[in-house]
Amino acid sequence: MITITNSMRDRIRTHEGCVLEPYEDSLGKLTVGIGHLVKAHERKRYEKGVTITQQEADELFDIDLNRAAAGADELIIKKIGNHDDLPQSVQEVLVEMVFQLGQTGVKQFRNMWASLKDKDGEMAAMHMKDSKWHKQTKNRCEALAKIVATAQWT
Numbered sequence: 001m002i003t004i005t006n007s008m009r010d011r012i013r014t015h016e017g018c019v020l021e022p023y024e025d026s027l028g029k030l031t032v033g034i035g036h037l038v039k040a041h042e043r044k045r046y047e048k049g050v051t052i053t054q055q056e057a058d059e060l061f062d063i064d065l066n067r068a069a070a071g072a073d074e075l076i077i078k079k080i081g082n083h084d085d086l087p088q089s090v091q092e093v094l095v096e097m098v099f100q101l102g103q104t105g106v107k108q109f110r111n112m113w114a115s116l117k118d119k120d121g122e123m124a125a126m127h128m129k130d131s132k133w134h135k136q137t138k139n140r141c142e143a144l145a146k147i148v149a150t151a152q153w154t
Helices: 004-016 052-077 086-107 112-116 121-129 132-136 138-149
Strands: 019-024 030-033
Touching: 004 019, 004 052, 004 086, 030 112, 030 121, 052 086, 052 112, 086 132, 121 132, 121 138, 132 138
Parallel strands: none
Antiparallel strands: 019 030
16 A cells, blocks of 8 residues: 655645635636646535535645555556556655546556556656646646656666
8 A cells, every 4th residue: 555645745735735715727627726626526525615624634634645646656556567666756756646537537547557668757757747737737747747757666
């Protein structure tokens, strides 16, 4: 299982921000707290105009982060085979990608996964930036791609 570090938590919090009132994200999806995508069954609780507490935002973040780590973990096992073949920093990037894009979205980065399997961080980073994701959240994508490109492989 991927270790959730404080630096990963802090980076995701910084990239996501924290908004205590539900809003529509750049894709028009209802979001609240620290990047929590409001699901259909949650719409009554998190409708526009309702403010949540910081504690509730933090609790949602913990749940979402653990789900993202589990999703990234599953993808790594399927695509790479072993966590030991990826630097911790790259594992953390994959968790953040799953947090933002979902497991299904990250699964579609086929060329990135192939490069990661080959331990080619620079090529994996290039494939990360050659995406619709890069166009939508350029700064975040480039920051994460830089981590992958400069990772120390064993």
